[in-house]
Amino acid sequence: xxxxxxxxxxxxxxxxxxxxxxxxxxxxxxxxxxxxxxxxxxxxxxxxxxxxxxxxxxxxxxxxxxxxxxxxxxxxxxxxxxxxxxxxxxxxxxxxxxxxxxxxxxxxxxxxxxxxxxxxxxxxxxxxxxxxxxxxxxxxxxxxxxxxxxxxxxxxxxxxxxxxxxxxxxxxxxxxxxxxxxxxxxxxxxxxxxxxxxxxxxxxxxxxxxxxxxxxxxxxxxxxxxxxxxxxxxxxxxxxxxxxxxxxxxxxxxxxxxxxxxxxxxxxxxxxxxxxxxxxxxxxxxxxxxxxxxxxxxxxxxxxxxxxxx
Ligand code: NAD
Ligand code: UDP
Ligand code: UDP
Numbered sequence: 001x002x003x004x005x006x007x008x009x010x011x012x013x014x015x016x017x018x019x020x021x022x023x024x025x026x027x028x029x030x031x032x033x034x035x036x037x038x039x040x041x042x043x044x045x046x047x048x049x050x051x052x053x054x055x056x057x058x059x060x061x062x063x064x065x066x067x068x069x070x071x072x073x074x075x076x077x078x079x080x081x082x083x084x085x086x087x088x089x090x091x092x093x094x095x096x097x098x099x100x101x102x103x104x105x106x107x108x109x110x111x112x113x114x115x116x117x118x119x120x121x122x123x124x125x126x127x128x129x130x131x132x133x134x135x136x137x138x139x140x141x142x143x144x145x146x147x148x149x150x151x152x153x154x155x156x157x158x159x160x161x162x163x164x165x166x167x168x169x170x171x172x173x174x175x176x177x178x179x180x181x182x183x184x185x186x187x188x189x190x191x192x193x194x195x196x197x198x199x200x201x202x203x204x205x206x207x208x209x210x211x212x213x214x215x216x217x218x219x220x221x222x223x224x225x226x227x228x229x230x231x232x233x234x235x236x237x238x239x240x241x242x243x244x245x246x247x248x249x250x251x252x253x254x255x256x257x258x259x260x261x262x263x264x265x266x267x268x269x270x271x272x273x274x275x276x277x278x279x280x281x282x283x284x285x286x287x288x289x290x291x292x293x294x295x296x297x298x299x300x301x302x303x304x305x306x307x308x309x310x
Contacts, residue, residue, distance in 0.1 A: 002026040002064065004107075006057050006098060007071035009036030011178045012112070012170075015218050016069060017041060021050055028063060032056040035074050040177045057094035058086075063101065067225060068109040070098045073147075075114075077140065077268065078183030084142035091146030092153070099157040099165075108164040110225045111154050113234060115171040116144045120272040125242075127278035128169070128234050138270040151234065158232055166231070168224050171238025171277045175214030175297065176304035186211065189249055190298075190305045193258035203267030205246030208274045212239035213297030216290035223286040231285065238277035239290040248294075255298050 003020055007013040008029030013036065017029050021044060029041060030053040044050040055061055057072040073090050074080040080087040095111065102109040118126045119134035134144045157163040174186035182188070192199050220237040243251075249262055282288045292300075 001066040002028065004028045004030060004063060004065040004068045005071060006030045006069070006094065007036065007073060009033060009038065009041050010071065010075075011040070011175070011182075012173065012214065012217065013071045014040035014177050015175070015214050016071070016221060017044060017050070019218050019222065021047060025049070027051065028053060028065060030055050030057070030061070031072070035076070035079050035179060035182070037179065057097055058089045060097050061101065064105055065101075065107050068098050068102055068107050069112070069221065069225065070094065070109060071112045073112070076183040077143075080143040081139055084139070087142040088146040091143075091150045095150035095153040099153055099163060102165075103157060103161050103163050108166070108225065109154070110166040110168060110221065111150055113151050113167050113169045114143075114147050115169055115236070115238065115275055115277065116140065117148050117151065117169060118275070119144060120270065121275070124274055125240065125276035125278040126236070128236055128281055135270050140270045155232065164229050166224050166227065167233035167235070168221060169234050169236045170217065171212060171236065171275065172209045173212045173214055173217045173238070175301050180305075180308065185209070185245060185248065186298075186301065187305070189252040190256065190302055191309070193252050193256040193260050194302070194305055194309055196258065196260055198263035199249045199253065199260050200265050201245055201249050201262050202265050202271065204264065205249065206244050207267075207271060208242045208244050208276065209248075210238055210240055210242045210276045211248070211294055211297070212237070212290055213292035213300070216292055220282060220286065220288045223288055227285060235282050235285065236277040236279055237282055237288070238279060239294075240277055240279055241294060242274070242276040243294065251294065251298060255295070256302055
């Protein structure tokens with residue numbers, strides 16, 4: 001198959017390109033290199049089945065493909081708040097353009113949505129039936145509401161135009177090829193620990209997240225893409241093992257054997273207090289379950305950053 005991956009030079013996108021290339025597909029990797037990097041995909045350039053397209057998904061594009069993974073969108077709060085208008089344009093116009101493309105060439109499209117559509121949740125763990133509690137006017141809204149609008153567009157193109165759409169709600173995922181300056185908690189803590197800097201815990205560190213290793217996530221994304229047409233999602237993907245941010249900091253310090261100390265900093269506005277995926281639906285439909293423990297995934301991610309830093 002010929003497969004388009006928007007945001008293909010990013011963290012998840014580059015792993016997806018690699019896996020689908022290994023599965024013998026033709027890959028169109030599209031990116032505007034806002035947070036993605038050529039380093040992430042350099043090893044695939046030169047492969048005759050890998051094509052790189054520099055393009056901004058807020059603009060239309062005409063290609064012939066069988067499947068589209070729509071991943072283009074900055075994902076770290078630091079990056080998506082840098083130019084919030086551009087962030088929401090990327091989600092909304094990016095969804096419209098990829099859906100227009102999918103409609104024209106009858107391609108199947110998978111939208112990378114997010115646990116952020118649940119906002120600061122009153123339901124724990126979060127299942128797909130929960131509608132969420134998102135602040136529509138806060139500093140995270142450009143991302144959260146953009147992703148919610150993209151989900152709406154997926155469902156409307158499916159109902160109105162018969163487009164073969166899939167929605168996956170991705171929970172916090174980590175691993176190699178997160179940008180050093182990404183700003184998300186796992187990469188921040190590892191880089192701080194390896195360079196002997198203070199570990200910046202926001203708030204008192206009692207807020208929770210559930211961290212999924214990248215290889216497990218990629219397997220889940222591919223399984224969702226290849227479900228029968230009737231299945232539209234949304235489907236949650238993530239690792240239900242839940243940790244406080246303070247526990248994460250302590251784990252990273254122990255695994256890196258670091259002398260770094262914990263520095264408490266103010267909690268950002270609208271930072272969700274807890275987050276844990278209910279993955280019963282993914283287990284039932286996809287027979288999918290994450291295989292990598294936090295400790296094992298952290299070890300592999302630490303090895304990646306250690307090499308990057310030398
Ligand atoms: P990332 O920042 O590494 O990747 C995003 C990619 O999209 C980058 O390569 C960036 O350059 C590209 N991009 C941004 N705006 C673009 C535009 N206008 N046109 C073309 N390309 C553009 O982040 P990631 O973690 O790999 O996230 C990939 C997708 O998964 C995103 O849509 C994100 O919202 C979603 N997601 C990720 C997580 C996670 O924990 N990693 C969680 C939930 C959702
Ligand atoms: N589009 C695109 N590539 C295509 C087909 C459409 O980028 O191969 C864009 C097109 O520019 C339009 C959007 O997708 O702005 C939505 O397409 P749709 O056909 O739904 O809407 P219309 O063209 O009727 O506005
Ligand atoms: N966080 C932190 N220190 C950092 C970066 C993040 O304590 O250096 C916290 C952040 O406040 C949030 C959690 O870690 O509670 C996860 O943050 P991240 O930006 O990785 O993802 P998201 O908030 O989107 O889940």
